[in-house]
Amino acid sequence: MGTVWAHGQARQVETFDTVNPATSEVIGTFAVHGRAEVESAVERAREAASWWAGLGWKNRQTRLLAWKSHMIRYIGRLAELVHNETGKPIADAQLEIFLAVVHLDWAARNARRVLGPRRVPSGITAINLASSLEYAPLGVIGVIGPWNYPVFTPMGSIAYALAAGNAVVFKPSEFTPAVGGWLVSSFADVVPEHPVLQLVTGAAGTGDALARSAVDKISFTGSAATARKVMAACADNLTPLVAECGGKDAFLVGADADLDAAADAAAWGAVSNAGQTCIGVERVYVVESVYHTFLEKLAERMSGARPGDDRESAYGPMTHPAQIDIVEDHVADALARGGRAVIGGMQSIRRPYVDPVILADVPETSLSVQDETFGPTLTVTKVADLDEGVALANASRYALGASVFVRSKKRALAVARAMRSGMTSINSVIGYATVPALPYGGIGDSGFGRIHGPDGLREFTRAKAITRVRMRSPLNLTTLTRSDKDMRRLLSVATLLHGKRYR
Ligand code: NAD
Numbered sequence: 001m002g003t004v005w006a007h008g009q010a011r012q013v014e015t016f017d018t019v020n021p022a023t024s025e026v027i028g029t030f031a032v033h034g035r036a037e038v039e040s041a042v043e044r045a046r047e048a049a050s051w052w053a054g055l056g057w058k059n060r061q062t063r064l065l066a067w068k069s070h071m072i073r074y075i076g077r078l079a080e081l082v083h084n085e086t087g088k089p090i091a092d093a094q095l096e097i098f099l100a101v102v103h104l105d106w107a108a109r110n111a112r113r114v115l116g117p118r119r120v121p122s123g124i125t126a127i128n129l130a131s132s133l134e135y136a137p138l139g140v141i142g143v144i145g146p147w148n149y150p151v152f153t154p155m156g157s158i159a160y161a162l163a164a165g166n167a168v169v170f171k172p173s174e175f176t177p178a179v180g181g182w183l184v185s186s187f188a189d190v191v192p193e194h195p196v197l198q199l200v201t202g203a204a205g206t207g208d209a210l211a212r213s214a215v216d217k218i219s220f221t222g223s224a225a226t227a228r229k230v231m232a233a234c235a236d237n238l239t240p241l242v243a244e245c246g247g248k249d250a251f252l253v254g255a256d257a258d259l260d261a262a263a264d265a266a267a268w269g270a271v272s273n274a275g276q277t278c279i280g281v282e283r284v285y286v287v288e289s290v291y292h293t294f295l296e297k298l299a300e301r302m303s304g305a306r307p308g309d310d311r312e313s314a315y316g317p318m319t320h321p322a323q324i325d326i327v328e329d330h331v332a333d334a335l336a337r338g339g340r341a342v343i344g345g346m347q348s349i350r351r352p353y354v355d356p357v358i359l360a361d362v363p364e365t366s367l368s369v370q371d372e373t374f375g376p377t378l379t380v381t382k383v384a385d386l387d388e389g390v391a392l393a394n395a396s397r398y399a400l401g402a403s404v405f406v407r408s409k410k411r412a413l414a415v416a417r418a419m420r421s422g423m424t425s426i427n428s429v430i431g432y433a434t435v436p437a438l439p440y441g442g443i444g445d446s447g448f449g450r451i452h453g454p455d456g457l458r459e460f461t462r463a464k465a466i467t468r469v470r471m472r473s474p475l476n477l478t479t480l481t482r483s484d485k486d487m488r489r490l491l492s493v494a495t496l497l498h499g500k501r502y503r
Contacts, residue, residue, distance in 0.1 A: 002029050016203070018177060021087040021317045021352050022309040030177045032202040038209040041169050041198045045140040046214075048194035049167035053137050057112035064108035064163060066190040068101045078182055082150060085176045087309070087316035087352070088273055093151075099434055100155040103452060106436030107163035114454045115164055115461055124497065128473040135461035137165030138216035144207045144230065146222045147175035147319055148276040148374075151183065156440065156451040157219035157242070158183070158197065161460040167196045171210050173222075174203040175319060208233050215239060217460065221278075223372075224398075224445040242449030242459055244441060246372040247278045247400030250393030251429070252415060253286040253294055254386050254406035261427065262405035263297035266378065269403065269429035271305045271356050274315045275376040276323065278446075279401035279423070279430050282373055284380045285389035291382045295342060295360065298380065302356040303343045307376070315376065317352035327354055327375030330368040334359045334379070337366045342380070364392060372398065386415055394420040400446035403429050422446065 002015030014032040019025060031037075052060065071078065075097050082093035115135035122131045141161040145154035150172060161168050172180025177199075184199040191197075200206055204226075211218050211233035220230045221244040234241045251269065253262050269281030286294045305314035318324045328349050335341065344357035357377035362368055368379050383389040386406065393402060402421040406412035416424040422442045425431035432438050439455035441447060450456055475493070476486045 016174060016201075018085055018175060020084050021319050021321070027084050028178045028181075030181075030201040033200040033206045033209070034202075035209040035212075038169070038200050038206060039213050041195075041200050042140055042142070042210075042213045042215055044195050045167040045169050045198055048196045049137065049139050049165075051194045052162075052167055052196045053165040057116065060163065060165065061108045061111070063191050064104060064159070067187055068104045068108070070186050070190055071097060071101055071104075074186065078151065078179070078186075081179050081182055082176075083316075085178055086147060086150060086273075086319045088319075089311070089313055089316055092273060092315070096149055096152045100152045100159075102434070103152075103155060103436045104159040107159040107457065110437075110454070111163035111165075111457055114457045122467070125475070125493070126467070128469060128471045129467040130470045132466045132468075134464050134466075135164070135458055136464045138460055138462060139166060140215045141166045141168050141460055142210040142213065142215035142218045143168055143170045144210060144218065144220045144222065145170065145172045145176075145180065146278075147173035148273060148278070150176035150179040153221050153244070154180070154183070156244075156456070157221070157460075160451060160456040161219065162197065164457050164460040166216075166460050167194075167198075169198050169200060169210060169213075169215065171200045171202070171207050174201070177201045204229075211239065212236055217241070219449075219451070219460075220244065224447070227447060242441070242451065243447035244278070244449075244451060245400075245445060245447035246374070246398060247280070247442065247446050248282050248370075248372055248396050248398040249279055249401045249403070249421070250389075250396070250419070251281045251284045251378075251403040252386060252389045252393060252405065252419075253284065253290060254404075254408075254411070254415075255287045255289045256407040257290065257294075257405035258407065258427070259290060259294050259297055263294060263301055265403065265405070265427075265429045266298055267301035267305065267356075270378040271302060271307075271315055271376040274307060274318050274354065275327075276319060276374050277430075279433060280374075281378055281403065281429060283369060283393065283396075284378055285383045285392055286380060287385055287389065288382045291380075295358075295380055299343050299358055302358055305356050305376070307353040307355065318354055318375065321352065323374055324349060324351055324354065326371075327373055327377060330366075330371070330373045330375070331357055331359070331377060333367040334362045337363050339363070339366065339368070339379075344377070348377075364395070370396070386411070390415060390418045394418075396420075397445045399443035400441075401425065401430065401432065420444075422450075 079093035117134040187197040224245040227243040339362035342358040348355035402419040402424045423432040439450040440452040441450040
């Protein structure tokens with residue numbers, strides 16, 4: 001039990017603390033919200049949702065743009081909170097916030113174009129009808145977030161759900177509630193009238209209560225194991241779900257690749273955010289003619305990356321202490337199965353930090369190839385050609401992002417298309433995540449549904465189809481007075497339109 005402040009009053013409630021993973025210093029104390037608190041937040045959100053939907057596109061856009069500008073004006077304060085709760089360097093936190101704002105801006109500016117009413121052709125059979133399509137908000141969206149990108153990741157749902165006209169109840173990870181609280185209170189600064197974006201805090205129990213509440217959809221980001229539990233909880237009310245889960249992203253290097261650029265990108269993709277990135281580089285497949293040169297260049301770059309808590313550090317500590325055990329298990333398993341540590345090894349695990357580790361000659365059946373490691377490590381494997389690289393890359397139950405370093409544009413595009421992934425970046429890493437017009441999401445254990453872009457806006461809406469009679473129908477079909485003559489006419493039209501032979 002602990003004391004928290006709510007509505008200007010101190011209350012004794014069950015609480016939890018968040019700590020700085022580098023220093024173990026307590027950052028804040030937060031209430032564990034139970035079923036009753038979650039349900040009343042959803043009830044308040046229901047009212048707020050109808051007010052927000054009623055504001056219309058233009059007014060919502062203005063408010064969302066005001067929110068983004070607020071975030072940029074206070075980027076220093078927010079970045080410090082992100083740094084304190086996750087341990088990532090301030091500069092990385094600023095980059096994360098900037099990218100979140102790019103998405104918020106796009107969602108605000110494009111919601112009407114993507115979702116607003118439009119005429120659609122009725123077709124010759126329904127020539128008497130005027131048809132239109134529009135996308136209506138679902139109502140209240142429950143967003144359950146992870147800790148690794150506590151601004152960018154939930155904003156991929158929050159910004160698009162709000163722009164589509166929904167209210168949101170947000171449960172940030174129990175590791176990053178202060179960042180979640182900042183986002184919610186900064187939104188309330190620009191939209192003070194109704195609780196259109198609310199915060200509930202806590203761990204699994206609070207997330208479960210949100211999934212079982214009367215929300216109209218859950219947008220979940222986290223591990224596949226948790227997604228299965230959330231999906232089961234959603235099943236009770238047939239609540240739909242978007243699941244953005246983990247990855248085991250592959251990185252392919254072709255014989256004609258720019259090896260310096262490839263090594264640079266693979267190194268950054270592996271160690272940035274201490275490797276705690278769902279679309280981080282975890283498995284590298286290199287065509288044999290350039291394997292040794294690439295490995296040397298990669299080792300040179302990765303051995304220069306030092307984790308720490310100061311401004312010179314390339315990345316920070318592991319945010320989630322339990323994740324260090326997983327990284328340790330994966331490295332130990334790779335070495336026990338005959339893998340070779342090109343740089344680093346078991347000694348690289350210096351809690352709360354993990355130094356970069358490159359593993360080579362690791363069997364494809366090992367943990368570090370099969371499961372999400374989520375640490376600053378990667379495996380590098382020699383392949384005969386790009387076809388073998390694609391086959392190995394695709395032999396994973398995860399399929400989130402991927403990267404391909406191939407100079408020939410035609411070949412690179414063919415390989416990108418052949419990759420079993422939601423997104424593929426050619427000659428860079430994570431390019432697609434920085435483009436707000438592109439959808440983002442996975443396949444298999446990486447989840448389903450899409451955030452970002454037009455698909456991400458539509459994910460938080462229901463399609464509404466409307467037809468209006470604009471003249472008498474030449475075919476008198478949907479009536480009890482239909483005659484044999486009407487049917488003869490229909491059959492001649494059917495033969496004319498659809499009866500020809502196709503070869
Ligand atoms: P997690 O699955 O442990 O937790 C995610 C969220 O779910 C947290 O808010 C947690 O409190 C909540 N939760 C836990 N149990 C729950 C339950 N039974 N019911 C409802 N909610 C519950 O994941 P994490 O450790 O916070 O995040 C890391 C994972 O997220 C990694 O697998 C990473 O790859 C993935 N991730 C995916 C994306 C993406 O966009 N695809 C982005 C970031 C992170």
